[in-house]
Amino acid sequence: MPEDPDDPTKQGTGFTRRGFIATIGTGAVAAATVAHATPGDAAPAAEIPEGAELVRVTLNINGRSHRLLVEPRWSLLFVLRERLGLTATKLGCERGECGTCTVLVDDKPRYSCMMLAVESEGKTIVTLEGLMRGEDLGPVQRAFWEEDAFQCGYCTPGQIMAVEGLLRANPSPTLDEVRTGVSGNLCRCGAYAHIFKAGLRAAELKKQEGGRS
Amino acid sequence: MTPDDRYYITDVPPETPEPADQPAPWTTTTVVGKRLPRIDGYERVSGAAVYTADVVLPDMLYAAVLRCPHAHATVKKIDTARAEKMPGVVAILSDKSPGADIPWFNTRTGPLSRLFDPHCRYEGEEVAAVAAETPYQAWDAVRAIAVEFEVLPFVGAAEDALKPGAAAIHQGGNRSGEVSRYSRGDVDAGFAAADVVVEQTYSTACEIHAPTETHASVAKWDGNRLVVWDSTQGVYPIQSGLVQLLKLPSSSVRVIGNYMGGGFGAKLGISKHTVIAALLAKMTARPVKLHLTREESFLAVGNRPPDTMTLKAGVKKDGTLTALQMTVLGTGGAYPGGGVGGVDWVVRDLYTCPNVKTELTDVFINAGQARAFRAPGHPQGAWALEQMMDQLAEKIGIDPVELRVKNAPTVSQGTTGTPPYTSTGLTACLEEGAKRFGWREARKRASGDGPIRRGVGVAAGLWRGGSGGPPATIIVKLFADGSANLNMGASDIGTGTKTIMSMVVSEELGVPLEKIQVEWADTATTQYATASGGSKTVPTESPAARAAAIDVKQQLITMAAAQLKVTPEELILTNGEVVSTADPSKKVAITGVAALRARGLIVGVGYRGPNPEGKVITPFGAHFAEVEVNTRTGEVRVVRFLAAQDSGRAMNELTYENQTQGGITMGLGLALTEGRILDRNQTGKMVNRNWHDYKIPTAMDVPAEQTVLPIDLHDYQANTAAAKGLGEPSTIPAAPAVANAIYHACGVRTPDTPVNPTRLVALLAASKKRG
Numbered sequence: 001m002p003e004d005p006d007d008p009t010k011q012g013t014g015f016t017r018r019g020f021i022a023t024i025g026t027g028a029v030a031a032a033t034v035a036h037a038t039p040g041d042a043a044p045a046a047e048i049p050e051g052a053e054l055v056r057v058t059l060n061i062n063g064r065s066h067r068l069l070v071e072p073r074w075s076l077l078f079v080l081r082e083r084l085g086l087t088a089t090k091l092g093c094e095r096g097e098c099g100t101c102t103v104l105v106d107d108k109p110r111y112s113c114m115m116l117a118v119e120s121e122g123k124t125i126v127t128l129e130g131l132m133r134g135e136d137l138g139p140v141q142r143a144f145w146e147e148d149a150f151q152c153g154y155c156t157p158g159q160i161m162a163v164e165g166l167l168r169a170n171p172s173p174t175l176d177e178v179r180t181g182v183s184g185n186l187c188r189c190g191a192y193a194h195i196f197k198a199g200l201r202a203a204e205l206k207k208q209e210g211g212r213s
Numbered sequence: 214m215t216p217d218d219r220y221y222i223t224d225v226p227p228e229t230p231e232p233a234d235q236p237a238p239w240t241t242t243t244v245v246g247k248r249l250p251r252i253d254g255y256e257r258v259s260g261a262a263v264y265t266a267d268v269v270l271p272d273m274l275y276a277a278v279l280r281c282p283h284a285h286a287t288v289k290k291i292d293t294a295r296a297e298k299m300p301g302v303v304a305i306l307s308d309k310s311p312g313a314d315i316p317w318f319n320t321r322t323g324p325l326s327r328l329f330d331p332h333c334r335y336e337g338e339e340v341a342a343v344a345a346e347t348p349y350q351a352w353d354a355v356r357a358i359a360v361e362f363e364v365l366p367f368v369g370a371a372e373d374a375l376k377p378g379a380a381a382i383h384q385g386g387n388r389s390g391e392v393s394r395y396s397r398g399d400v401d402a403g404f405a406a407a408d409v410v411v412e413q414t415y416s417t418a419c420e421i422h423a424p425t426e427t428h429a430s431v432a433k434w435d436g437n438r439l440v441v442w443d444s445t446q447g448v449y450p451i452q453s454g455l456v457q458l459l460k461l462p463s464s465s466v467r468v469i470g471n472y473m474g475g476g477f478g479a480k481l482g483i484s485k486h487t488v489i490a491a492l493l494a495k496m497t498a499r500p501v502k503l504h505l506t507r508e509e510s511f512l513a514v515g516n517r518p519p520d521t522m523t524l525k526a527g528v529k530k531d532g533t534l535t536a537l538q539m540t541v542l543g544t545g546g547a548y549p550g551g552g553v554g555g556v557d558w559v560v561r562d563l564y565t566c567p568n569v570k571t572e573l574t575d576v577f578i579n580a581g582q583a584r585a586f587r588a589p590g591h592p593q594g595a596w597a598l599e600q601m602m603d604q605l606a607e608k609i610g611i612d613p614v615e616l617r618v619k620n621a622p623t624v625s626q627g628t629t630g631t632p633p634y635t636s637t638g639l640t641a642c643l644e645e646g647a648k649r650f651g652w653r654e655a656r657k658r659a660s661g662d663g664p665i666r667r668g669v670g671v672a673a674g675l676w677r678g679g680s681g682g683p684p685a686t687i688i689v690k691l692f693a694d695g696s697a698n699l700n701m702g703a704s705d706i707g708t709g710t711k712t713i714m715s716m717v718v719s720e721e722l723g724v725p726l727e728k729i730q731v732e733w734a735d736t737a738t739t740q741y742a743t744a745s746g747g748s749k750t751v752p753t754e755s756p757a758a759r760a761a762a763i764d765v766k767q768q769l770i771t772m773a774a775a776q777l778k779v780t781p782e783e784l785i786l787t788n789g790e791v792v793s794t795a796d797p798s799k800k801v802a803i804t805g806v807a808a809l810r811a812r813g814l815i816v817g818v819g820y821r822g823p824n825p826e827g828k829v830i831t832p833f834g835a836h837f838a839e840v841e842v843n844t845r846t847g848e849v850r851v852v853r854f855l856a857a858q859d860s861g862r863a864m865n866e867l868t869y870e871n872q873t874q875g876g877i878t879m880g881l882g883l884a885l886t887e888g889r890i891l892d893r894n895q896t897g898k899m900v901n902r903n904w905h906d907y908k909i910p911t912a913m914d915v916p917a918e919q920t921v922l923p924i925d926l927h928d929y930q931a932n933t934a935a936a937k938g939l940g941e942p943s944t945i946p947a948a949p950a951v952a953n954a955i956y957h958a959c960g961v962r963t964p965d966t967p968v969n970p971t972r973l974v975a976l977l978a979a980s981k982k983r984g
Contacts, residue, residue: 073349082275082347087267088260090474092425093507097904100425128260137259145254148867151875152707153257154264154425154474175917183912186904188425188475189707190878192912193919194871 057121061086062130070117077101077112080127088128088157092186099185102158102165103127109165109184128157131164131213138213139205140164140198149198151189159185163199164213167206175200229684229741229820232760238929244720245934246925248866251712252726253705262472265429265444266504273431274303276493276503277351278486279341279358280513281333284579284897285367285380288331288340288360296343296357301350304496305358307341312492315458317485318548325383325548328485333362334382334547335581336898337512339485344493344501367579369893371519371544371552374576382547382577389549389575395561396570397626403536403568407527409608415524415597415964417948418888420517422586423909426474427510432490433500440467443487445734446476446704447744452736454483455491463736470704470734477879478585479515480706481744486514511902515584516889518545518552522597524560528605532619536568539597544576550583552576555590558677559598559945561627562831563639564620569627579897580889585746587876588676588941592883592948596966599672599949603956612656613953614647617673617835625829635828635930636937638859642835642924643673646857649922650837660958664845664984667852668958673835674945679860679938680830680931681752685821686740689718689761691769693810695789695803696728699761702742703754704734708940709868710750714758716865717934721762723789748832748938751864753821755934761819768815772808773801822933830931832942833859836877836950842958844984847974849885849955853918856947861928861937870921873943877919880947882910888967 054069059076061084070079077094080086080103089112092100096114103112104126131138137145140163150156159182166173166181173181178199187195206212239245256262281288293305306313308329316324326332329339341358345351366380373379374387381387404410431442439461443451448468455466473480490503505514520543527535539560545552557571606613621639624631647653652669660666690698699718705711715729732739742754766786773791774781783795791806793799809815824830837855842848856873863869886908890900901907927935952963961976977983 071347071349074347078348081267082269085269087263087269090264090426091266091504092427093904095507095903095905097507098425132259137255141258144258145250148250148254148871150257150707151709151871152425152473152475153262156257157260160258179912179917186425186909186911188423188477188879188909190875190910190915191871192878192910192915193874193917195912196917 055118057118059117059120059125060123061125062127072116072118074117075113076115076117076120079117080112086127086129090154090157092155098155099162100155100158102161102185104161104165107165107168109162128160131160139209140167140202143198143202143205147194147198147201149191149194151191155185155187159187159195163202166199167203171207171211172203173199228823229686231822232820235822236759236763236933238927238935239720242720244716245864246862246866249712249716249726250867251709252715252729252731253711264426264472264474265431265442266426266474268431268442268502270431270433270500273500273502274344274346274493274497275348275351276342276344276490276501277348277355278339278489278509279355279360280509281336281338281340281362283333283362283364284336284369285365286333286362287365288333289363290361291341292359293341295359296354299350299354299357301346302343302354303346304344304493305341305354306489306493306496312495315488328488335579337509337581339489342489342493344497367897369578369891369897371521371542371576371578374544374578382579387577389545389552389577393553393573394571395557398568400536400538400568400570404525404527407535408530409605410525410527411601411604411608412523412525413601413604413964414521415600416521417519417593417596417883417966419519420586420883420887421511421889421907422477422479422515423510423904424475424477424479427505427507428480428484428486428514429502429504430487430490431500431502432494434494434498438465438467439491440469441487441491442469444473444480445470446473446480446706446746447742448704448734448736449702449741450482450744451487455487458483458488459491467737473704473706476706477587478589478746481585481746484514507904508902511907512899513581515586516546516581517586518543518550518583520553520556520593522556522593524597524601526601526605528609530609532609532611532616534564534566534620537566539571541571541573542576543573544578545583546580547577548582551585551589552583553590555677556594558627559591559594559674562622562625562677563598563673563675564617565622565626566620580891587879588945591674591676591941591945592880595672595674595945596949596952599946600952600962600964603670603953604962613671614643614652618643625831628829632827632829635825635830636859636861636926636928637833638924638926639673639675639833639835642833642857642859645924646835646837646855646922647671649920650855652837655839664843666842666844666958667839668842668954668956669837669839670950670953670955670957671835671837672946672949672953673833674942675831675833676748676938676942676945677831678747678749679752679832679942680824681749681938682824683821685742685753685757687714687754687757687761687819688740689758689765689817689819691722691765691815693804693813695724697722697724698730698732699758700732700739701754701758702734702736702739703750704745706745708750708872709865710745710754712868713751713864714754717755717758718762721759721766723786748941751936752932752934752938755864755936756932757819757821759819759933761817764819765815765817768817769803769806769809772806776801776807824932825930828930830937832861832937832939834942834946836946838950838954840951840954840958842955844959844977844982847970847977849968849973851881851916851951853916855920855922856943857922857924858939858943859924859926860939860942861926861931862935863923863925864934864936866923869923869939872939873921874919876940876943877947878910878915879944881915881951883966884948884951884968886910886914886967886969
């Protein structure tokens with residue numbers, strides 16, 4: 001197999017980009033270190049908060065006002081799921097990569113893992129639960145069901161919220177606009193082709209119902 | 214450990230009783246095979262579906278795991294004093310904790326490791342765990358535990374594992390098992406008889422399963438009884454694992470699966486985090502949730518092993534294959550994980566070839582252990598073999614589809630005794646797929662002379678599993694009002710299992726789908742099922758569901774016969790009524806059967822009978838890809854894709870299409886974007902341990918046009934539902950189809966995955982084909 005200098009998986013053992021730390025490598029002398037073991041980071045941990053003060057916030061979620069005490073570092077996602085029991089919004093990566101925690105903040109799709117609860121105050125937050133009309137599904141939800149736009153269903157709440165946000169801004173999207181609209185939402189099962197169909201179908205259903213969610 | 218030890222008496226495969234009689238094939242169907250949305254779609258799109266990660270129990274604690282930050286190290290000392298005093302911390306569990314001395318990775322010569330083994334053989338191996346009031350506090354405490362590690366030399370690649378002086382990962386060295394060898398015929402004679410011989414080395418990078426819901430467990434004790442919610446592909450294997458490790462009777466361990474957010478093989482058996490959650494819940498006498506982080510899912514709960522494969526092939530000018538020889542080096546990481554398992558099966562079985570020889574070497578390296586990943590070994594082997602078939606076709610000047618059709622087999626040559634397949638749809642997949650794709654025209658179209666070149670490619674595949682088989686038990690209850698309940702232990706991992714089994718019951722009983730309630734994936738309340746994996750769930754469970762429904766029907770007809778004063782033999786169940794075929798005026802609606810109303814409900818039990826002897830049940834597929842290659846940047850855009858699959862009967866065209874598109878998408882990831890990168894030289898640590906740096910296909914990376922063509926062969930030799938597995942065969946040919954399309958577009962062979970722009974632009978430059 002040819003050596004590929006750009007790919008670390010293919011480098012021979014003789015190749016070292018950073019020779020000065022090569023002593024940790026294969027065949028090196030063992031060294032004892034003390035590390036505060038943050039997974040994947042051998043550096044000492046940053047200062048650890050010794051009991052944070054709780055802060056009072058009022059959150060407007062799905063048309064209801066919730067008064068809560070939160071730690072300043074709590075994400076909106078954590079508060080939704082673990083404090084309010086609104087578990088339709090899923091946790092996938094907690095680092096703004098997968099979109100499974102997507103909610104609408106003032107009508108725009110946002111990753112709720114990337115927002116603190118304290119900064120969500122004064123905003124209008126809609127989660128998947130907020131698209132329901134009582135026990136009835138909204139048009140985007142129905143489109144996802146009809147088109148079979150999911151497999152395991154775990155990314156689905158985020159996909160639906162991404163499409164809902166897209167349609168609030170652009171009621172008649174093209175295929176490419178739907179594709180871009182859900183491009184921040186990963187689906188490991190690979191149901192994208194059906195998700196595209198569902199996005200287009202949702203636009204139709206929504207128009208038939210006068211643009212309601 | 215073997216996940217299902219308790220249910221597998223030594224060397225005796227588990228069985229369920231054969232159904233009383235084998236039902237006749239369905240002549241026509243009104244429900245099975247139709248394009249129907251899922252019965253649990255409402256739950257999944259409304260947010261009502263509760264996944265394990267969503268479980269919130271009163272007084273619940275949150276756990277976090279301290280993992281080894283080094284590729285290879287020994288824990289010298291753990292100091293938890295500071296962490297113990299931190300706010301919200303309730304318990305800390307480590308190797309010295311009572312009850313934590315649990316063996317792990319049992320082998321014939323004893324366990325290779327234990328729950329918190331001080332000898333950490335990969336980055337991410339478990340060192341300690343914390344339970345706290347919030348996950349934030351649990352992670353604070355993890356960071357505050359001071360661990361003294363002795364960092365050891367490491368092995369960061371399979372190629373380094375057997376070198377003299379390589380660090381020993383286990384006593385006895387770095388070989389994982391014996392070298393696996395297979396041979397038939399005489400390859401030397403085969404190569405001598407060939408007109409053309411080609412040899413090439415290919416490699417596939419390590420892939421991470423990365424299900425959207427990471428592994429998660431919630432554990433709760435009621436006295437000596439343990440209840441565990443687990444994101445799993447099989448509740449019974451998890452129960453079995455807990456029963457063995459915690460030394461409890463089966464009746465004391467309830468595992469609830471219900472909704473789960475993807476597995477792809479990474480959630481087939483027990484994992485350490487589940488045991489950790491159970492131990493912390495016991496220590497604290499409170500429920501504990503342990504939901505792994507994305508980073509942990511990249512490091513510690515499975516992967517598709519990387520394989521380097523050298524393939525030598527001989528062919529005559531007329532397209533007859535004369536010999537295939539393959540050597541493989543792979544690694545399942547730091548523990549036995551099947552680093553090479555299944556890699557040579559396509560070479561042994563996909564094409565008619567009298568002379569075949571394979572040799573597979575599996576080694577240990579300091580990395581997380583592999584787990585079954587969607588068709589273990591097969592996508593790797595197909596990546597090599599299916600590019601080789603294109604290379605041979607080009608050398609002898611024959612169309613790649615034609616070369617494959619010419620060598621399509623009718624018997625399983627890789628199986629002892631070369632038994633016939635129950636059905637072989639390979640030729641149909643290739644020919645009907647090519648026709649629908651417009652292969653001949655597309656193949657002739659010029660690739661363009663600008664920097665953007667177009668090309669099309671084909672690849673085929675088969676999956677060794679996909680037969681299904683016993684054991685499986687399903688219960689169907691028919692209520693007096695004509696509605697029904699379906700009770701099965703199998704998990705629906707996103708493939709539509711619940712929907713398909715309901716369709717089978719609906720077909721037999723005429724009960725509409727909306728009147729069927731499903732109970733599933735709970736060891737306390739549902740019947741025994743093996744894990745949903747190996748593409749065997751539909752062929753395993755469908756016959757059991759059918760048998761259960763027939764059992765109900767026979768009881769119902771017996772009741773109706775007494776009421777109508779006719780013989781049961783003349784009665785049939787149709788449109789919700791039991792009707793006499795001799796005198797159609799003699800009939801009674803299900804709701805009018807007095808004995809049923811008197812009893813309340815009928816319980817029918819269905820078992821999965823054995824598979825036919827002397828036959829091999831194998832799904833096949835052929836994939837066609839069209840790509841655009843930017844010869845300046847090395848970017849590849851997949852423009853359209855077609856997958857033709859022979860998985861027996863297509864049980865539900867809608868979910869069949871969806872699952873196959875998922876297989877295509879995962880194959881695109883293997884071909885173009887995915888690969889674990891270990892810092893092989895300096896630290897051995899994984900460099901791309903998140904979704905930003907480890908790239909799975911996004912909505913921007915897949916073609917909107919993904920045509921799925923079911924080759925709908927009803928295989929009643931296989932089972933009474935006439936279906937074979939689909940999930941894994943639908944991903945096997947995808948990656949090499951893309952590679953062959955890239956070659957057709959720009960004339961550059963891409964032996965190593967992922968074919969990312971960096972790699973492709975280098976290959977284009979080296980062959981002077983850069984635009």
